[in-house]
Amino acid sequence: MQIIFRQAKAGECVVTAEAGDNLMHVALANDIAGIPGDCGGQCACGTCHVYINADWVERIGSVMPGSTEEAMIFGAPVDARPNSRLACQISLTPMCDGLIVEIPEEQ
Numbered sequence: 737m738q739i740i741f742r743q744a745k746a747g748e749c750v751v752t753a754e755a756g757d758n759l760m761h762v763a764l765a766n767d768i769a770g771i772p773g774d775c776g777g778q779c780a781c782g783t784c785h786v787y788i789n790a791d792w793v794e795r796i797g798s799v800m801p802g803s804t805e806e807a808m809i810f811g812a813p814v815d816a817r818p819n820s821r822l823a824c825q826i827s828l829t830p831m832c833d834g835l836i837v838e839i840p841e842e843q
């Protein structure tokens with residue numbers, strides 16, 4: 737499947753991923769700028785904050801209220817939005833083919 741990462745400064749990057757892959761690891765494996773993933777995917781750093789494209793929010797799902805992910809998103813210096821997610825908390829499924837992920841300018 738293809739995943740599309742967009743960042744204002746770096747532009748658009750289309751990468752290949754497999755069902756079951758973790759979105760943050762896909763970004764790291766493809767040297768996507770703007771997703772450092774400092775904690776390695778433990779939901780403990782918030783540096784994999786992304787915005788799910790509006791057309792994909794329903795399919796990917798919103799952050800669970802009261803979850804650690806929500807706390808990390810709203811505790812980070814990055815602007816939190818209704819479509820904010822942590823990439824390390826998203827496991828790709830076959831229905832994610834064509835997913836568009838927007839990356840904050842800085843984190």
Ligand code: FES
Pocket residue numbers: 760772773774775776777778779780781782783784808822823824825
């Ligand atoms: S990589 Fe640290 S919270 Fe996602």
